[in-house]
Amino acid sequence: MSTLPTLAITVGDPSGIGPEIASAACADPRVRAVCQTRVYGPATTEALARYPVGIVNAASGRRAYDEILRAVEDARAGRVDGIVTAPINKAAFAAAGLPWKGHTDLLAHLCGVDEAAMMFWSQKLRVVLATVHIPLSEVPGALTRDRLLRTIRLTASSLPRFGIAAPRIAVAGLNPHAGEDGLLGSEEIATIRPAIEMARAEGVDVSGPFPADTLFVRAARGEFDVVIACYHDQGLVPVKLLSFGHSVNVTLGLPIIRTSVDHGTAFDIARQGKADHGSMVEAILLAARLAARNCSL
Secondary structure: OOOOOEEEEEOOOOOOOHHHHHHHHHHOHHHHOOOEEEEEOOOOHHHHOOOOOOOOOHHHHHHHHHHHHHHHHHHHOOOOOEEEEOOOOHHHHHHOOOOOOOHHHHHHHHHOOOOOEEEEEOOOOEEEEOOOOOOHHHHHHHOOHHHHHHHHHHHHHHHHHHOOOOOOEEEEOOOHHHHOOOOOOOHHHHHHHHHHHHHHHOOOOEEEEEOHHHHHHHHHOOOOOEEEEOOHHHHHHHHHHHHOOOOEEEEEOOOOOEEEOOOOOOHHHOOOOOOOOHHHHHHHHHHHHHHHHHHHO
16 A cells, blocks of 8 residues: 555636646656645546636636635545645636635635745745735735734744754845835834744744845845745745746645645636646645655654
């Protein structure tokens, strides 16, 4: 009997590239060498014929949601050792009447956890987001001291699972030049710095806030193990610039393993044989390593 971990692979939105990258990744020799896979959702030509290609569709959004539910149920019950998700489409979720803005908040709800965070993992750079899918105008209000402190704590407690026993954490400033001592914004003084000081008092190796325009260069050169970014694009632009197609989206704070690709549904190239399944392979390989490490604990 195989001792390889078994991973649930959800195909995401069937109107996008998810089904083809899921199928291609599951057949990749690198994946087959480290895990067994179970595909959740339509992946054959016949099954996909029920869904339109390359457009936002309510039925596609609902099917993606249903398959995520099924995969999470199996993971929580121990029938699979983790889940790897192909991309969903937020507009399709909305068309289906679903309130979730993405996988992260949905998975936190399904797993019954109050704290979850999105991390992008690559060999060159690792980034955790303090806020995720909200308008930029709402970020300063959402970035409270308590929220940032919880994100720092979650990052510090989660990174050992990835082989980083004592993570060196850096926090990016929200404003240009990290606020320039209040000249360019007050959030660093009023919110970010106090959260960092509280975490340091708890023994966490965290520093900042640092100007974002140089911090990611420092982290990519090895000075820090992970950067906490204040908002979505602040963190994802440098990760995708350095490692697009090879970085992995990981949800921290869940009782199950969950990884995903670093891109969206790509409606414009769906079912044309053009989609690159490289990020899906990387997501599966990381989930397999995490599952194997869990089994050895």
